[in-house]
Amino acid sequence: MKKYNFTAGPCILAPEVMKATSDACIEFDGMGLSLMEISHRSKNFQAVMDEAQALVKELLNLPEDYEVLFVGGGASTQFCYIPYNLLEKKAAYLNTGVWATKAQKEAKLFGEVVEVASSADDNFTYVPKDYTIPADADYFHITTNNTIYGTELHHDINSPVPLVADMSSDIFSRVFDPTKYAVIYGGAQKNLSIAGVTFVIIRKDMLGKVSRQIPTMIDYRTHVKKGSMFNTPPVLPIFTALQTLRWMKKEGGVAEMERRAKERADLLYGEIDRNPLFRGTVKCKEDRSYMNICFVMAEGYENLQDEFFEFATARGMHGIKGHRDVGGFRASCYNAMPIEGVKALVETMQEFEKLHK
């Protein structure tokens, strides 16, 4: 049976990306050695790092004054590295979920934090719209996609202060204007690579802005200066990132990834809205995520939840259980999810409807 992987992350990657990684574990670049055992200082790996950084710049249309870093530690580590490097007095945060809350919490150790708005009062079922960003903040932090709740910011914000975005779960799925952002970061394990590498995209004028002393590995300047090779970087996860970047370019770039994301989301949200057994959990439809599509059993059908989970799992739908904070189901549809996977899920929902309506 064909399995479709709807896991929220680490998650589906293109089959050719997984194949290339598997092959490189045996033999890399004609070296007679495995990717797993080569020096990160070898010219063969330097070429991987260089091309991966160049392709991030190319696919995102980054201007010359942006640097691309590949580091370890995950986005959670960046929650404290961001204020360590950027917060001198005050920072502004938009609270759209658990991850945004965690990011904000770390900033409080480094200065004053203003929460400009929050949707916590309604379990983060929408993205706040009306708020004022303090003009004297060192930066304004947003989380562009909220994996747990299935909300997403589908446009670029005009911020009067440097905009810092955690794009862990929707980078490379939407064409955006990079000049609106001062820093973009995220764990790679959604649309870019496997778990174990973190990307940080930083406009150079954001470096060296604070007066505090910063430990070497926390200081972004260290990694900019050494091209992410100050210490041994996560070699294999960066190789996998390169394979994904090449795949995205070959498939048509970010614009094509966005077209596919919309196509998948339209199909699945369409079924959720049509099928009387289900309902979407995001209250504001314009905030519905294209990456994480959350739904629950509709009123009167709540008792069928476990049955639908088993029904769908038996048909090859993997990882559709919703996060415990929301319940129900979550079908994560990252870049590598083929439309056939969403069609299969929709058919499964329709078959289940016929059984119970």
Next chain:
Amino acid sequence: MKKYNFTAGPCILAPEVMKATSDACIEFDGMGLSLMEISHRSKNFQAVMDEAQALVKELLNLPEDYEVLFVGGGASTQFCYIPYNLLEKKAAYLNTGVWATKAQKEAKLFGEVVEVASSADDNFTYVPKDYTIPADADYFHITTNNTIYGTELHHDINSPVPLVADMSSDIFSRVFDPTKYAVIYGGAQKNLSIAGVTFVIIRKDMLGKVSRQIPTMIDYRTHVKKGSMFNTPPVLPIFTALQTLRWMKKEGGVAEMERRAKERADLLYGEIDRNPLFRGTVKCKEDRSYMNICFVMAEGYENLQDEFFEFATARGMHGIKGHRDVGGFRASCYNAMPIEGVKALVETMQEFEKLHK
């Protein structure tokens, strides 16, 4: 031609470890999915994490009150996390090389640092022996193996204060008494796994010892509490670590790794000392590393350096160029290096001798 990989790190791993990783990139644990695309919260990966932690404890004979963490960022990141978590007033450091110097530098941001001894005056060609560890230090930090200079501490130190050891490049190669150490850490990309995961072994009484506020991801308590799963860990590098741990156990454990390390080192140092074309760089023979065996052309033969490098490389010896701070050659002989590799290198040295003597 058979290649022998003498690279200093990332480095050689057992062929079956590389094969198992390659296979898991296609199909993991009978899930019908790749290791690269599964959730770290799946029971299948939880089993990997649990077994890897248990095997570290078993192979190192760790008492009950030690925790094993797998995190990201490399040993260089731990250089600042160690003092962040442990340094209240004063720390003592033994300076045995570039990495020890870097570790010490980070500690200075957090308190008073006493360098108890240093071999910098002689380009780190020996490990200082006579020094006094201040009894009022919060901890004493050592680097057990110095990859660049090829020196190693072959015995456990009796420290009057908690002993913290960077064992990046010799963990699992020597049977040691874990009760002598309060914290042991290192990048995994030598004797444990690929680049992208860092191990931290910490005695529980070392947690929560300082008064400063520690950011969540820097605080060891976070990772202890959540079993290294507070955030998404480096899934694939941890899987590879598990394969190496299983391989070590099957081969006879750390005692057998130590026997092999001595056998390799005796053979290669024996040839270095016998062959008139070469000489070892470590001045104090008892400090010679079993992991990184450094040598240069002997007096009168200096002009043959490039020729020997090409001669050896053409015979399948990969990665034997010495670090720029030492020059000459470095044959790194980590756990997975078969004795045949060292024999091949010795034969190469002997053939070269015949050509030039």
